[in-house]
Amino acid sequence: MNPNYKLPAAQDSYSFGFLDEFAKREIRRVILKAISIPGYQTPYASREMPMGRGFGTGGLQLTLAMIGPDDTLKVIDQGSDDSVNAVNLRKFAELTCPGVSTTESTADASLIQTRHRVPETALREDQVLNLQVPYPDPLVIVEPSEARRKVMHGEGDYARLLTKLYEDLVQFDEITISHRYPTRVNGHYVIDPSPIPRYDVPRLHQAKALMLFGAGREKKIYAVPPYTDAEPLVFDDIPFRTENFHTADGKRRPCARCGATDSFLDELNLETGGKAWQCSDTDYCNRQLAAANDREVTP
Amino acid sequence: MNRPDTTEQHDSVWSPLYQQRGFRALMTAFSFPGRRQQLPGCSDAAGPICIAAILCDKEVTLADPEQLIPSADILRLGIGEADTGQASFIIADGSQPPAFEPTIGTLSEPERGATVIVRVASLADSSDFPLICRGPGIDGQQTLAVRGLNSDWLQARTHWNRNFPMGVDLILVDDTQVVAIPRTTHISGGAN
Ligand SMILES: [Zn+2]
Numbered sequence: 001m002n003p004n005y006k007l008p009a010a011q012d013s014y015s016f017g018f019l020d021e022f023a024k025r026e027i028r029r030v031i032l033k034a035i036s037i038p039g040y041q042t043p044y045a046s047r048e049m050p051m052g053r054g055f056g057t058g059g060l061q062l063t064l065a066m067i068g069p070d071d072t073l074k075v076i077d078q079g080s081d082d083s084v085n086a087v088n089l090r091k092f093a094e095l096t097c098p099g100v101s102t103t104e105s106t107a108d109a110s111l112i113q114t115r116h117r118v119p120e121t122a123l124r125e126d127q128v129l130n131l132q133v134p135y136p137d138p139l140v141i142v143e144p145s146e147a148r149r150k151v152m153h154g155e156g157d158y159a160r161l162l163t164k165l166y167e168d169l170v171q172f173d174e175i176t177i178s179h180r181y182p183t184r185v186n187g188h189y190v191i192d193p194s195p196i197p198r199y200d201v202p203r204l205h206q207a208k209a210l211m212l213f214g215a216g217r218e219k220k221i222y223a224v225p226p227y228t229d230a231e232p233l234v235f236d237d238i239p240f241r242t243e244n245f246h247t248a249d250g251k252r253r254p255c256a257r258c259g260a261t262d263s264f265l266d267e268l269n270l271e272t273g274g275k276a277w278q279c280s281d282t283d284y285c286n287r288q289l290a291a292a293n294d295r296e297v298t299p
Numbered sequence: 300m301n302r303p304d305t306t307e308q309h310d311s312v313w314s315p316l317y318q319q320r321g322f323r324a325l326m327t328a329f330s331f332p333g334r335r336q337q338l339p340g341c342s343d344a345a346g347p348i349c350i351a352a353i354l355c356d357k358e359v360t361l362a363d364p365e366q367l368i369p370s371a372d373i374l375r376l377g378i379g380e381a382d383t384g385q386a387s388f389i390i391a392d393g394s395q396p397p398a399f400e401p402t403i404g405t406l407s408e409p410e411r412g413a414t415v416i417v418r419v420a421s422l423a424d425s426s427d428f429p430l431i432c433r434g435p436g437i438d439g440q441q442t443l444a445v446r447g448l449n450s451d452w453l454q455a456r457t458h459w460n461r462n463f464p465m466g467v468d469l470i471l472v473d474d475t476q477v478v479a480i481p482r483t484t485h486i487s488g489g490a491n
Contacts, residue, residue, distance in 0.1 A: 021315055025301075025356055028322045032354075033410040035329040036468045036481035038435050042410045066326065068319040125331070147407070154406030154464060186435050186483065188463065210330040226330055228435040 017064040018096040023047045027065035027221070031212060034223040039189030040153070041136050041220040049216070056089055056115055058214030059132030062221065063113045066128070069099035074109035079117040079264070079280035089113065106283050116179075118200040120263050120284035123209035125226060133194040133215040136222065138182040156188045162233060169238060178243075182233045185224055190233060199242045199264045204230035245277065255279045258288035301356040301376045312344040312352045313375070321353040325470070328479035333432030333441035335422050335476050346472035347390055347418045348372055354414070355388055362386035364399065367418060386413060393419040393471065396451035401459065401467050409464035412482065417469055420447025422476040434484040443478060443486075445471060453486055 015021055023045075030044040049057045067073065073093055077086040081104040090102055103109050106121040115132040123129060139149040142160040152158070161182060168177070179195040183204065193201060194213055204211060204224050211224040224230050232240045245253045245265050252261045256268075256276040263284055265277040279285035301313070309316045320339040328336040338349055348368055355361055360381035363373070367390050373380070383389050383399035391397060397415075404412035422445055430453075432441040448471065459482075460466035466482030480486070 016315060016319075021301075021318070022356060022358065025318075025354065026358060028326075029354055029359070030410070031326060032329050032414070032468070032479075035326070035436075036466075036483065037409050037464050038483065040409060040464060066319070066323060068316065068323065070320070128326075150407040154409065210326070225436045227438045 016097060017067055018049075018092075019047060019061065019064050023061075024065045027061055030221050031062070031065070031223070034212065034221045035210070035225050037189075038225055038228050039185030039191045039222055041189075041191075041215075041218075041222050044219055044221055046216050046219040051088075051092075056085065056113070056132040057216030058218075058221070059113050059115065059130045059216075060089060060092070060214075061216060062130040062212050062214040063093065063111060064096070067093070067097055067100055067111060069097075071110045072101040072103050072108055073097075074103050074106060074112045074283075075114075076112070076117060076119070076281075076283075077115045079119075079266075079284075080282045082282065085115065104283055106281075116195050116197075117264070117280060118196055118203045118211075120279070120281040121287075122203075123207060125208045127209045129209055129211045131194045131196070131211065131213045133192065133213045133220075134217070135180070136192055136213065136215040136218050136220040138180075138190050138192045153189055158182075158184075158190050158233065161190065162235075165233060166235060169235070181240075184229075184231050184233060186228050189222075191222055191224070191230075193230075197243060197264060198232075198240070201230070201232050201240075202242065206230075253277050255285060255288070258285045259292060260285070260288045263288075301352060301378070308342065310340055310342045312341045312349050317341055318353050321349055324477060325350070325353060325479065328470070328477050329468075329481055330436050331441070332434065332436045332479055332481055332484040333430070333443040335478055338472075338475055338477055340475075344372070345474045346477065347416055350416050350470055350472055350477065351376060351378075351388070351390065359388060360386045361388040361390065362399075363390045365390075365392050365395075367392060387411070388414050388416065390416045391418070393417040393445075393448040393452060396449050397455045403459050403462075403465040403467055406465065409466065412459075412466050412468065414468050414470060417448070417452065417471050419445050419471050419473055421445070422471060422473045422478055429488055430486050431488045432480070432484050432486055434481075436481075437484070445478070447473075456480070456482075456486075 030042050034042040075086045075090040077083040106119040111128050113130045143149045180192050181198050181201050182190050183193045184190050213222045234240045254261050257278050263279045266280040268276045324336045355378045357377040360379040362383040401413035430443040469480040471478040
């Protein structure tokens with residue numbers, strides 16, 4: 001979106017939260033059905049937004065349909081509050097939702113809109129995570145017809161998807177899917193959990209917070225409710241493994257900035273030609289750094 | 300027409316702020332089935348009408364066979380009326396056995412299963428009708444106490460929800476509190 005976007009002069013004609021009350025009410029109804037049918041891609045009439053689809057309109061519409069002046073909003077993109085996309089979406093929310101507070105702290109947020117990561121800090125029951133989704137249907141790779149995919153989802157029939165995964169496995173000797181790992185929700189629907197790394201998939205399982213997924217271009221909303229099973233599709237003989245960030249000699253690599261050994265790390269190419277690994281979650285990294293500094297100051 | 304007027308009082312059920320806060324109470328209720336949520340305070344309607352105002356407008360249909368919503372509010376909602384067998388929303392008195400068969404959706408479109416707003420006498424603590432809820436959104440089990448819910452409702456919803464993902468989602472509501480029972484919730488216990 002255009003970072004200098006301004007609402008037209010006749011601001012009175014805009015609702016709080018940009019969307020009109022009919023659009024909000026429709027998304028609200030769809031959210032309740034999505035929670036009632038965990039993992040089901042519930043269709044909705046995605047509205048035009050002043051930014052291209054693919055810029056997180058699905059996640060943004062979720063946020064705008066539920067946000068109110070009591071909320072504190074955090075927006076992250078690949079774990080960072082400072083990336084251009086996160087900053088622009090946060091600005092848009094500030095512009096269209098007067099009275100709403102924003103924060104970079106996971107713990108202080110009531111609503112978190114995110115692309116590509118689940119925050120490192122465990123979420124609470126009173127928080128909601130809205131994930132931006134580019135491609136909502138994991139069955140697209142095995143079935144081109146949406147009508148047939150909808151029947152397969154309804155029947156919980158994922159035999160062809162499993163076969164496809166297995167072929168990958170035989171060819172590459174391991175599951176090569178790094179992001180968007182197909183995940184079964186409440187023992188029935190398989191979802192595309194959005195482009196989060198495998199590392200984040202186990203954190204959808206039996207989480208305390210509601211997690212909602214919004215796909216603006218495909219006009220779908222789906223949910224992993226709190227305290228709900230979310231299990232990566234696996235085979236008996238091949239365990240699901242998350243990224244481990246081990247060095248060649250098998251040690252867990254620490255974050256080069258804060259020293260954490262329990263976070264998802266981004267690989268950075270240094271100007272000097274080498275590589276460094278650093279937390280992708282900037283709020284988590286800042287907190288670990290502050291805690292480490294505190295320990296140095298207070299003996 | 301359910302088009303909230305921004306000049307109205309924030310404690311009016313028709314104000315955008317009320318509807319946003321009310322929706323959040325409902326979203327929390329659906330996230331944690333069986334757990335009571337307080338509806339935001341409101342000056343011009345009681346529980347069942349609050350739920351209709353938050354969720355219903357001209358884009359959906361509502362069946363109100365017992366005429367629990369005053370006709371002026373139906374008009375204000377701008378909602379299309381429909382038979383209980385077709386309506387996306389049904390409003391009913393929980394003290395009576397359900398005398399209808401709501402739509403349960405289809406395998407491809409389970410979201411078309413109805414939402415039934417069930418008016419009950421009280422969701423305040425009481426041991427009259429202790430129900431044990433289990434399922435998504437519930438950490439182990441959740442106890443639910445409700446007065447004014449005919450036990451036939453429990454059998455009816457078991458029947459409606461026999462083929463997941465098809466099914467019916469219930470919103471129990473007294474004057475000020477709400478409890479959601481989506482189709483995924485398993486209920487045991489009860490008076491009889
Ligand atoms: Zn770090």
